[in-house]
Amino acid sequence: MAFKTNIFVTGATGYIGGSVVARLLEHPNASAFQITALVRSSDKAAKLESVGVRAVVGSLGELDKLEKLTSGADVVISTADCDDLDAMKAILKGLKTRHDTGTTGNVPTLIHTSGTGVLIDHAKGMFAYDTIYSDNDIEQIESIAPTQPHRNVDLEIVEADGEGYVKTYIILPSTIYGIATGKLVGIGAQHPYSQQIPTLIKASLARGQAGVVGEGKNIWPNVHIDEIADLYMILYSSIVENPATGHGRAGFYFGENDEHTLYEVSKAISGAMLALGKGKTLEPTPFTEEEYKRDPRLVYLGTNSRCRGNRSRSIGWKPVKTTKDMLASIKPEVEAVLSML
Secondary structure: OOOOEEEEEEOOOOHHHHHHHHHHHOOOOHHHEEEEEEEOOHHHHHHHHOOOOEEEEOOOOOHHHHHHHHHOOOEEEEOOOOOOHHHHHHHHHHHHHHHHHOOOOOOOEEEEEOOHHHHOOOOOOOOOOOOOEEOOOHHHHHOOOOOOOOHHHHHHHHHHHHHOOOEEEEEEEOEEEOOOOOHHHHOOOOOOOOOHHHHHHHHHHHHOOOEEOOOOOOEEEEEEHHHHHHHHHHHHHHHHHOOOOOOHHHOEEEEOOOEEEHHHHHHHHHHHHHHOOOOOOOOOEEOOHHHHHHOOHHHHOOOOOOEEOHHHHHOOOOOOOOHHHHHHOHHHHHHHHHHHO
16 A cells, blocks of 8 residues: 555634645645544535545544544644644644654654734734844744744744654744635635635624724735645645755744735725725724724734745745735625625
């Protein structure tokens, strides 16, 4: 029997994870993969099974199950909750078992999804900051406070790499945009929508006028869903082909290709709402304190997060879509949200 690479995926029916699994199924070496996914429903499990993915029904909260599944994996791709420290500890415990009981020199691989939210401040839309993080600058990344979002999980992963029983790689997407397409969307197995921009759209539609946090001066990077999914495949290929691919302390990979202010996004939403007969004026208006209380996620949208994916590009990632493409994607997103409402 030919050797198969056992790949275990969390979040396989999500926006990012589904796009990654779709690419694994289309990979030139797909016939050598045994892909296993942890999913929350038997319906989604059946849909994944129909395209050749072994699906196990369960949740990140079932730590024993998570550990057992991980202990049988050569590669783990984590795209579910990036703030679930207990789940990550279970994954790492399983990978340590894999290492300790495997053949000599067998070091499994973990590709984890974090996010550039680890870089945020408390701007509330009132200013942009000048600090730009590079994924090539190890000391700069290590200066990020452990209290930042996602950071406790990221540090746990880096520590595991330092212990030598796993090689870890952390992809940090920025504002991901675009409606996902592909095999898993086509069979109804994958959630096709992002979070940040749709959150802003839903809040704007609820008030009948596009909203903005403060003055919308804060800056975030952005990346298209197809291009961030490409980064996972390019990183995986680099890991297989080049043992020197940065991991652990040197294993952070930012996913970005241009920047935007929140005001630009809010104004594009406003234009789309006007065109669809759902808005009042082209100029977005600030959210109120009451609106922040109803949806605390809006405050998050007013933060700064600036970075450059230099290490990501050094392994061959070549994103081409820019803020212009992101702004052009907003009207279809507004239409999609309206159709769901």
